[in-house]
Amino acid sequence: MDEQLSFEEALNRLEKIVQTLEAGGLTLEEALSLFEEGMHLAKICSERLDTAELKISQLQTAFEEAIENKGESPC
């Protein structure tokens, strides 16, 4: 199973698995393997939420250059 899945991908896959399981018509082996994958994805989703930290970056705009050059705020 791919550990590099994004939160969204993992959640989408999880939702699809739940739907597939709920739709039924699977062999017991298929249902079991989907169940295991789903539980694993739920774990990945929870971990992603628990460990994530907001990232902040800043673009170089003309305004920002002006601030740096003048060392003052134009506002």
Added chain:
Amino acid sequence: MKIYSVAEVTGYLRELLETDSLLADLWISGEVSNLSESAAGHLYFTLKDEASQLRCVLFRRGRLALPLESGVAVVAHGRISIYEVAGTLQFYVDLVQPEGIGILHLEFERLKAKLEEEGLFDVARKRGLPPFPRRIGVVTSPTGAVFSDIANIISRRYPLVELVLSLTPVQGDGASEGIVQAFEALNETEGIDLVILARGGGSLEELWAFNEERVARAIFSSKAPVISGVGHDTDFTIADFVADLRAPTPSAAAELAVPHRSELESRIQSHRRSLVATLLAEISQRRSGVDYTVSRLKSLSPDVDRYRQHIEELTKLASMRLGSFLAINREKVRSQQMQLSALSPIATLSRGYAQVQHSTTREIVSRIAQVQRGDAIAVRVSDGQFKGKVTGLRKGLQAWMSNFPSKKR
């Protein structure tokens, strides 16, 4: 020196007037007079004050914010040009507002009407927000608490995000240009899937940049959908109308931008429960499937018994039928045997009749002419035979009847 034609002069004047930026876009206040309407629906009137007057034409009546009539004080927006055919200076009006409204409001209403007509506010072109944004561009000012508020809210709700800050002044000269550039910078950045345009509260003048046309167009042409969060709940800007989603405040914009982790956690939890529940259901369904099969198997055994019983009944019935068939036929055989024995000569003999055979000719004697006196005969009775000799002859049935003395009359 040169002598000009009238058309050359009016054409030159028109060019002069139309290249003047002030005359191309201005508001004029005055009183309406000499109002008339052409067959095509164009309105012609004069704007005047104490000192002067100006000829006006309004081609599109749809832009009228009030019923136009002579004597009304109005503020009209449009451009000044020359009507070359008549050689008259004209004010080409595109919007008329009642007198007494501040210039910013007038400008706001004018731009709003114009952009609305162009379709910049169309609900149909509003883009949906990504349910799980990854890189959110934030267009705001480096001063004030707006950005840190947004960062705090998003960090608390859904920290799986990168905020890409694109700074700009948000008020004063250069604010609208800065906002346009901030959007351009975000458009050139990879992977931005949502933009928040935010500014804290302020007066109409302070928020003015968000009512400028180029800001509206920058929002409209942003690659990623835009949430506007400008001022307070009661402030409506042109930016709000163009944005894909209007949030009442910058904080609200941050909340609308991302899902809440507690919602997500309960969603994941409910998925976990569904997984367990459906798997248990799968198992119990199979177990009851097995149970059902077993019970069917069991219920099939009595069936075998039933068939066996049926077969026995059939056998019994068959043998009964066979028995009566045999009895009936045995009876038939017996009656035929009786018929047969009734016809046999032995039965006749046993009733007292005898068979006479001529000993020489071996003929069975049935007529008197077959024998002569003295002939040897063999007489057969029911249980043997004896030999004899014809001692007398008498012809006729009368002679035969006299042999039975008891029946003699």
